[in-house]
Amino acid sequence: MEMKQYIEEAEAALLHTYNRYQIVLDKGDGVNLYDMDGKRYLDFVGGIAVFALGYNNKEYNDALKNQIDKLIHTSNYYYNVPAIEAAKKLKKASGMDRVFFTNSGAEANEGAIKAARKYAFLKDGCNDHEIIALEHSFHGRTMGALAVTGNPKYREPFEPLIGHVKFGQMNDFESIASQVTEKTCAIMLEPVQGEGGLVPATEEFLKKLRALCDEKDILLIFDEVQCGMGRTGVMFAWQRYGVKPDIMTSAKALGCGVPVGAFMMTERVAQSSLTSGDHGTTYGGNPLATAAANKVLEIYERDNIVGHVQETAPYLWEKLDAILQKFDCITEHRGVGFMQGLVFDRPVGPIINKALEKGLLLINAGANIIRFVPPLVITKENIDEMVAILETCVEEEVCI
Ligand SMILES: *Cc1c(COP(=O)(O)O)cnc(C)c1O
Numbered sequence: 001m002e003m004k005q006y007i008e009e010a011e012a013a014l015l016h017t018y019n020r021y022q023i024v025l026d027k028g029d030g031v032n033l034y035d036m037d038g039k040r041y042l043d044f045v046g047g048i049a050v051f052a053l054g055y056n057n058k059e060y061n062d063a064l065k066n067q068i069d070k071l072i073h074t075s076n077y078y079y080n081v082p083a084i085e086a087a088k089k090l091k092k093a094s095g096m097d098r099v100f101f102t103n104s105g106a107e108a109n110e111g112a113i114k115a116a117r118k119y120a121f122l123k124d125g126c127n128d129h130e131i132i133a134l135e136h137s138f139h140g141r142t143m144g145a146l147a148v149t150g151n152p153k154y155r156e157p158f159e160p161l162i163g164h165v166k167f168g169q170m171n172d173f174e175s176i177a178s179q180v181t182e183k184t185c186a187i188m189l190e191p192v193q194g195e196g197g198l199v200p201a202t203e204e205f206l207k208k209l210r211a212l213c214d215e216k217d218i219l220l221i222f223d224e225v226q227c228g229m230g231r232t233g234v235m236f237a238w239q240r241y242g243v244k245p246d247i248m249t250s251a252k253a254l255g256c257g258v259p260v261g262a263f264m265m266t267e268r269v270a271q272s273s274l275t276s277g278d279h280g281t282t283y284g285g286n287p288l289a290t291a292a293a294n295k296v297l298e299i300y301e302r303d304n305i306v307g308h309v310q311e312t313a314p315y316l317w318e319k320l321d322a323i324l325q326k327f328d329c330i331t332e333h334r335g336v337g338f339m340q341g342l343v344f345d346r347p348v349g350p351i352i353n354k355a356l357e358k359g360l361l362l363i364n365a366g367a368n369i370i371r372f373v374p375p376l377v378i379t380k381e382n383i384d385e386m387v388a389i390l391e392t393c394v395e396e397e398v399c400i
Contacts (some may be wrong), residue, residue: 003036028055031375031382045361049226049373052253060295067291082290089297093235096264101285105225105251106140108261112247113144116219119273120185129185130164136196173208186219191237194226197365198334198341206243219246229253232337233310258292305376313337315380319387329398340372354393
């Protein structure tokens with residue numbers, strides 16, 4: 001069947017929750033993707049910050065194939081070796097003490113919220129605790145994760161969500177401190193906002209939040225689903241600031257394509273929050289998913305993926321800065337590591353469409369921002385190729 005015909009069938013069969021680009025992707029290799037017609041695309045999306053190691057990584061693929069031939073699923077009533085190995089590696093990489101594997105980022109955040117509520121419940125026996133989250137945050141599409149997502153457009157049609165959530169502003173400590181009450185059980189945020197527009201927290205902001213949480217025995221939850229796993233040039237973004245959370249979530253690059261997420265916590269929180277019977281999942285932490293996470297974490301450490309980000313991301317920064325200088329329609333360049341954005345004074349959809357035509361995949365973050373979240377193994381040559389295409393697209397589509 002032709003690509004166009006497949007697209008028509010997709011539109012007839014799938015729920016219309018996405019405005020998809022009009023291509024059917026067929027295979028990937030390194031930082032390149034190919035559609036059904038064999039057209040190549042340089043990929044600066046990485047499946048939305050997922051495919052950190054690039055496509056068709058032989059070692060990763062072999063690890064999965066081996067695991068498929070051994071055992072795919074056991075349920076959590078039994079132990080399995082890949083989950084144990086992955087949990088040990090994740091503890092080491094994250095600085096957290098205990099791990100619960102989930103199937104997605106949203107589910108990891110659900111678990112984090114439940115842990116925080118249980119922690120507060122055990123302290124005072126009440127069940128009216130509040131969470132303070134941030135405007136422009138994104139934590140996922142399930143009812144709990146949506147409740148702490150600071151985008152009214154995503155929330156409103158589905159209300160009432162879980163209640164007792166308030167919103168403060170990124171990098172405005174007072175906007176949060178002023179909303180804290182004796183009912184506040186957690187403050188939850190992304191150390192670098194992704195979907196909300198590539199906005200890094202300042203060190204001062206996070207340090208003040210940490211001190212506030214310590215003083216009032218409030219749990220600090222970091223959602224590192226997007227900014228974690230090496231993307232900002234450290235394994236998890238909090239390590240840049242030296243501000244350690246009590247609970248942390250991960251997903252996206254953790255499985256590099258196999259659905260796996262995790263929420264983690266310190267021993268102190270683990271000792272007085274979720275316990276036997278409080279939480280569970282059928283698939284979560286199954287041998288196939290954790291074999292993926294285990295291999296990903298092994299490759300990260302052995303190949304120093306974080307070092308590559310530290311070395312190569314400044315080059316992307318320099319190149320995008322030059323583009324910012326060149327075009328009046330671009331008003332800001334921000335972000336950190338391989339999580340950068342260019343802010344335009346107009347919707348970026350037409351530029352992204354143009355780039356697709358020219359063999360470059362890009363995504364937006366909000367209507368006016370192009371987000372750059374490439375595979376972490378991207379090279380300077382790949383960056384040069386991307387920048388050349390992007391410049392032509394901006395020239396042709398909009399401004400000078
Ligand atoms: C993508 C994302 C999520 C949701 O993850 P899913 O796997 O899509 O459920 C949560 N938080 C952040 C910061 C994300 O970027």
